[in-house]
Amino acid sequence: MAEIVSLAEAVERAIHDGDAVAMEGFTHLIPFAAGQEVIRQRRRDLTLIRMTPDLIYDQLIGAGCARKLIFSWGGNPGVGSLHRFRDAVEHEWPRPLEIEEHSHAAMANAYVAGASNVPFALLRGYAGSDLPKHSDRIRFVRCPFTGEELAAVPALRPDVTIVHAQKADRKGNVLLWGILGVQKEAVLGARRAIVTVEEIVDRLEAPANGCVLPRWVVSAVCLVPGGARPSYAQGYYKRDNGFYKAWDAIAREREGFLAWMQHHVLDSADFADFERRLKVANG
Amino acid sequence: MADRDYTAEEMMTVAAARQLANGTVCFVGIGLPSAAANLARLTHAPEIVLIYESGTIGTRPDVLPLSIGDGELAETADSVVSVPEMFRYWLQGGRVDIGFLGAAQVGRFGNINTTVIGDYQRPKVRLPGAGGAPEIATSCGEVFIMLRHGKRALVDRLDFISSVGFLTGGDARDRLGLGGRGPTRIITDLGILEPDPASREFTLTTLHSGADPDRAKNETGWPLKIAASLAVTPPPTEAELTSLRELKARTARAHGSAL
Numbered sequence: 001m002a003e004i005v006s007l008a009e010a011v012e013r014a015i016h017d018g019d020a021v022a023m024e025g026f027t028h029l030i031p032f033a034a035g036q037e038v039i040r041q042r043r044r045d046l047t048l049i050r051m052t053p054d055l056i057y058d059q060l061i062g063a064g065c066a067r068k069l070i071f072s073w074g075g076n077p078g079v080g081s082l083h084r085f086r087d088a089v090e091h092e093w094p095r096p097l098e099i100e101e102h103s104h105a106a107m108a109n110a111y112v113a114g115a116s117n118v119p120f121a122l123l124r125g126y127a128g129s130d131l132p133k134h135s136d137r138i139r140f141v142r143c144p145f146t147g148e149e150l151a152a153v154p155a156l157r158p159d160v161t162i163v164h165a166q167k168a169d170r171k172g173n174v175l176l177w178g179i180l181g182v183q184k185e186a187v188l189g190a191r192r193a194i195v196t197v198e199e200i201v202d203r204l205e206a207p208a209n210g211c212v213l214p215r216w217v218v219s220a221v222c223l224v225p226g227g228a229r230p231s232y233a234q235g236y237y238k239r240d241n242g243f244y245k246a247w248d249a250i251a252r253e254r255e256g257f258l259a260w261m262q263h264h265v266l267d268s269a270d271f272a273d274f275e276r277r278l279k280v281a282n283g
Numbered sequence: 284m285a286d287r288d289y290t291a292e293e294m295m296t297v298a299a300a301r302q303l304a305n306g307t308v309c310f311v312g313i314g315l316p317s318a319a320a321n322l323a324r325l326t327h328a329p330e331i332v333l334i335y336e337s338g339t340i341g342t343r344p345d346v347l348p349l350s351i352g353d354g355e356l357a358e359t360a361d362s363v364v365s366v367p368e369m370f371r372y373w374l375q376g377g378r379v380d381i382g383f384l385g386a387a388q389v390g391r392f393g394n395i396n397t398t399v400i401g402d403y404q405r406p407k408v409r410l411p412g413a414g415g416a417p418e419i420a421t422s423c424g425e426v427f428i429m430l431r432h433g434k435r436a437l438v439d440r441l442d443f444i445s446s447v448g449f450l451t452g453g454d455a456r457d458r459l460g461l462g463g464r465g466p467t468r469i470i471t472d473l474g475i476l477e478p479d480p481a482s483r484e485f486t487l488t489t490l491h492s493g494a495d496p497d498r499a500k501n502e503t504g505w506p507l508k509i510a511a512s513l514a515v516t517p518p519p520t521e522a523e524l525t526s527l528r529e530l531k532a533r534t535a536r537a538h539g540s541a542l
């Protein structure tokens with residue numbers, strides 16, 4: 001049952017060293033504030049799961065929080081490379097990073113399997129691709145009815161899923177809208193779920209078919225306005241495309257990255273303080 | 284042609300847009316394909332259905348998205364579905380006519396590499412990865428690929444096949460038993476390549492106005508064959524150029540800099 005707590009408390013309670021953690025949000029509603037709190041609390045040896053490791057995973061990987069990454073597309077959208085991710089894979093810095101790589105379709109199906117409580121997902125996938133040659137997590141099975149060969153990938157069952165949403169009510173029921181990605185499936189497949197929200201309201205006023213995460217599938221709800229920046233929250237603020245472009249230079253070299261992380265993230269008290277520091281840095 | 288008033292990049296985008304018929308259902312990759320698909324929608328193909336993997340169906344963005352899931356795509360879409368629904372019902376369900384992909388590298392048989400340069404375990408360059416492309420490449424009626432011509436982009440042999448084209452050529456793709464025709468054209472800034480009907484090796488079948496066929500040969504990583512009846516892409520019309528430039532200008536204003 002959801003408790004409304006501070007983000008620091010939610011991370012402290014729910015995320016332990018060595019956990020498998022999914023922070024989802026397909027371009028939209030990426031839980032940046034929560035990811036930075038994980039860095040601030042110096043969690044280690046995490047298996048990070050995310051279809052599109054974005055800047056937040058670049059930060060987590062560069063900060064040394066991750067042992068393994070399960071993903072399907074690891075770039076800075078429209079800009080180029082995730083330099084910290086590349087440095088970890090190419091040069092094992094700051095530590096070796098094991099990777100389990102999929103296609104989007106397979107990851108999305110694996111989350112559905114996790115939420116559906118079945119051990120693996122089936123899809124028409126990976127035909128002719130070299131990805132299955134390099135992974136024992138992609139296999140092929142035969143349909144018992146038609147004999148057709150289909151790809152199979154294991155279900156994703158994170159220890160913890162973190163998502164960001166627009167609203168919660170005071171009981172902890174959550175409403176999100178716009179591009180929904182795989183958030184519902186990632187929450188329902190996880191043992192524990194943290195949701196950061198833009199606002200907490202008296203009445204959710206969800207439309208009949210709205211995407212609602214009822215409070216009894218959520219462990220903690222945390223009020224973090226702006227918590228998805230520099231990604232966006234539809235109806236609240238736009239994607240900060242300028243920051244996505246600026247990140248390329250910030251993350252390119254190890255020294256510059258470490259200094260930036262120290263000042264903006266590690267030395268900051270919380271996400272609001274981080275945003276103040278960013279504002280000062282940008283004049 | 285010294286007096287032409289358009290760039291090779293503009294010619295490429297216009298040539299690609301013209302390949303998309305009105306009413307087509309097109310699954311759009313970010314970057315070059317997105318610019319071409321939206322130019323088609325703003326010119327000759329107002330009823331084209333643009334789908335982005337973030338879940339937006341029938342989207343009509345006023346500016347080009349920087350990412351595959353910009354708010355602009357959701358706000359102007361007929362419908363926004365979850366990512367599992369997108370890949371399961373709409374793509375795997377066989378609802379898409381054309382998959383329109385960009386690529387870091389494409390091989391002579393139309394296979395795509397977006398994963399690594401060098402060895403997979405110890406890559407020289409780690410690229411972003413496959414994303415939606417492996418299943419886009421196998422689930423759509425046909426696939427268009429768009430990238431800038433260059434020896435490092437169009438290569439004889441790929442280090443890694445992320446998304447399948449015609450594999451080793453001939454009937455190799457047919458033997459996988461996939462639906463769809465696979466990659467039917469590669470659109471570059473110099474021309475259009477199409478697979479040879481028998482060998483499935485990509486061959487230059489169309490040259491853009493003002494482009495040099497020898498340059499196309501020199502900038503291709505395999506011995507590029509040139510079709511006997513080489514077609515020529517007519518230069519962009521004024522309407523196409525105006526539409527493209529206005530789209531780019533709106534996009535630059537929205538993102539704070541030119542893309």
